[in-house]
Amino acid sequence: MNLRGEDIVEKSCIKSDTLIVDQCGHDGYREYEKDGRKIRIYSVNDTGLTKSRNYAIKKSTADICLLCDDDEVFVDNYEEGILTAYKDIPEADVMIFDIGNQKTIHRDKPTKLGYFDLMHVASWQISFRRKSLIENDVYFDERMGAGSGNGAEEELKFLTDCRKKGLAIYFVPFVIADVAQTKSTWFKGYDEQFFINRGNTTRYIMGYVPALLYAVYYSVRKRHQFNRDISWFKAFRLILKGMHENRLGKN
Structure with a gap:
């Protein structure tokens, strides 16, 4: 929200093509290239985390997509590792990766995830074949998530919807990033x-x-x-x- 001055791409050590949705109270678009990667920024007159994610999914042109929060710092070879994982498991529609300082799934080899495993997944871990989502009409539920007033759990709803549509969800124990301990936009404590x-x-x-x-x-x-x-x-x-x-x- 309200991206100003600070280059989130550099701060997060992103070394791949990037699509940013900036909820800032007005509509606009700009793009640029840096070090061989294409950066596209959509300014939108809207609010709500899940709305932002859905907008990004629809505007993306990539085969493989990875969700990213603004407090992630990626490892150098994250893009290679993700693409290799999809090549090695071609039946995977959705892949969950490891976060170095926020380990949630304790598996030492690629594993197809069941329903209860999905309860431990955070948004920063989720990647997907965009075509699989589009063809099965799977998006984030816009009544949930930060800005909705209904709390979180939007990742679990998204992943359970993927399962209901028959999409294959795998966990791969490859660390893609660390996540900073920043203040949440929605979590105000266990009140x-x-x-x-x-x-x-x-x-x-x-x-x-x-x-x-x-x-x-x-x-x-x-x-x-x-x-x-x-x-x-x-x-x-x-x-x-x-x-x-x-x-x-x-x-």
């Missing part, structure tokens, strides 16, 4: 609204019964991270409140 949003999004993605079971697991498993005034039981009740509120739709 009451966080858990209410969690109930809404998990019911929307999973359905009522699986979301209920997940609420028990999450409340107990993550209890040591919660704010001091929120016990695991209070967190569970707040998640239930969000599930029953169900503002994202019946499921």
Whole structure:
């Protein structure tokens, strides 16, 4: 949002073609080339993280795409490693890669991911064959994510939608980047609204019964991270409140 002065391409050590969506209150476009890579920047009069991602998917012309947040720093050979992985696993539609300082999936060889594995994936890890998404009409749900007012979990919704459409999702233990510990645009701590949003999004993605079971697991498993005034039981009740509120739709 409001990209000014600082060159995000250089800051993130990006050495491949790049498409940037800058949500800045007006529409515009510019492009330039640097060191053999093409940089395209779309300025848009819109807000919302998932809207930005969908816009980028539609404007891209690449075969293989990689999501990138503005706090990533890429390793030197990330492009070669990603393209090699897709060449080695030609049936893969979506690939999840490792982040050096934010390891989420502990596998030492390429593995096809199941449903529960997807719960541990962050957006910075996701790459995909753009053609697979377009042909199957899979995009990010614009009712979720930063700027939507409904909390996060948009990555899980996106990946579960990919699975429902029969797309093959693989994890490859190749480190593509590190992620800086910057302040989140949406996470304000484990306050009451966080858990209410969690109930809404998990019911929307999973359905009522699986979301209920997940609420028990999450409340107990993550209890040591919660704010001091929120016990695991209070967190569970707040998640239930969000599930029953169900503002994202019946499921």
